[in-house]
Amino acid sequence: MDWDKLRIFHAVADAGSLTHAGDTLHLSQSAVSRQIRALEEGLNTTLFHRHARGLILTEQGELLFDATKHMSKRLDAAAARIRDSEEEVFGELRVTTTIGFGSLWLAPRLPALYEKYPDLKIDLMLEERLLDLPMREADVAIRMKEPSQADLIRRRLMTINMRLYATPRYLALHGMPLTLEDFGTHRLISQNATSAQVSAGAILVRELMAHTIGSRLTVNNYFGVLQAVIHDLGIGVLPDYLTQDFPDLVRVLPNVQSAEVPVFLAYPEELRQSKRVEVFRDFVSEEVIAYRRRQRDSDAEPVI
The missing domain is CATH 1.10.10.10 (Winged helix-like DNA-binding domain superfamily/Winged helix DNA-binding domain)
Known part of the structure; x- marks a missing residue:
């Protein structure tokens, strides 16, 4: 009709x-x-x-x-x-990011967003595959490299480094390695070479493997690496953003770390006016600012 x-x-x-x-x-x-x-x-x-x-x-x-x-x-x-909708926020927002960042950094912070916008519905898609934002496979992406797709609005959130961490219990049982040569009596936990990961992390693992390693466990994502580390299985290669939420982790070999890895938030140009995208972008940016502030304060604390 x-x-x-x-x-x-x-x-x-x-x-x-x-x-x-x-x-x-x-x-x-x-x-x-x-x-x-x-x-x-x-x-x-x-x-x-x-x-x-x-x-x-x-x-x-x-x-x-x-x-x-x-x-x-x-x-x-x-x-x-x-x-x-110019004043209220409701409806579905599809967010894609990596398994590690999504499960270990983003998801634990979402309660604060939902408290402010209870009608927001987030579909959090955690995978290493890059989804096509211009084709609307997702609305917003947080990735460990600058997106190369055209017609995207992008914002650099922060930089991270891959470092070595272990639990106090593991180090009490096996000792603190003082040099890379000491890894002959330790177990290294890292992502496996075939899994999708940032190149800086892969390069660091290859450098570590050039030395004698007593034992090794590989996992295909950082969530699995973290689980093995916090259960006292060995020394893990993990992103440094974990230290605030897992303060008991002890950094091993402070001079050893990867190159800086940039973290970008991106969304299609056509969603520039979306209120859902706006509040999510601003929320993540505010959380990153708070994270950086705590990181600076932690680094400034005197070592006793």
């Missing part, structure tokens, strides 16, 4: 007059009459009884008017939600 004809029918049924409906729609009476006749012909039915005092809906007209009233209410509600 023609939406324009239905709109005109609804105005006529509501006003009970072709003239009054025409005034509301800024159309002539003859133009309104032609649209009503065309709608009746298309439906093969009579929608109005015409008499000197105006128009009265037929039974079929009442059925159609009931439907257009529901349509009008739903359209008005949708328009109100669209207007309200």
Whole structure:
């Protein structure tokens, strides 16, 4: 059915007059009459009884008017939600990032976002594969390299380094290595060479493997590496952003670390005006600022 004809029918049924409906729609009476006749012909039915005092809906007209009233209410509600969305945040936001960053840094911080915007629905997609943002496989991405796809708005959030960590219990049992040569009596835990990972981390692991390693465990993501480390299995190659949420981890060989890895947030240009994207972007940026501040304060603490 023609939406324009239905709109005109609804105005006529509501006003009970072709003239009054025409005034509301800024159309002539003859133009309104032609649209009503065309709608009746298309439906093969009579929608109005015409008499000197105006128009009265037929039974079929009442059925159609009931439907257009529901349509009008739903359209008005949708328009109100669209207007309200300038102030309110609701609906689904699809966020993609790596398994390690998503599970170990982002997810633990999301309760604060949901507390502020309880109607927001986040679909958190954790995988190493790069999703196509311009093709809308996701709305927002947080990645450990600058996105190369065109038509993306991008923001550099922070830089991270891969470092060596172990638990106090593991070090109490096996001793603190003082040089890379001491790894002959330790177990190294890292991502495996075939898993998707940042090149800086892979380079660091290759450098470590150039030395004699007593034992080794490889996992295909940093979440698994962390689980092995906190259960006292060995010395792990882990991103430094973990230290604030896992303060008991002890850094091993402080002079050994990867090159800096940039962390970028990106989203399609077409979502520039999205309120959901805006509040998520600002939330992550604020959390990064707080993280950096705590990191600086921690680094400034005197060593006792």
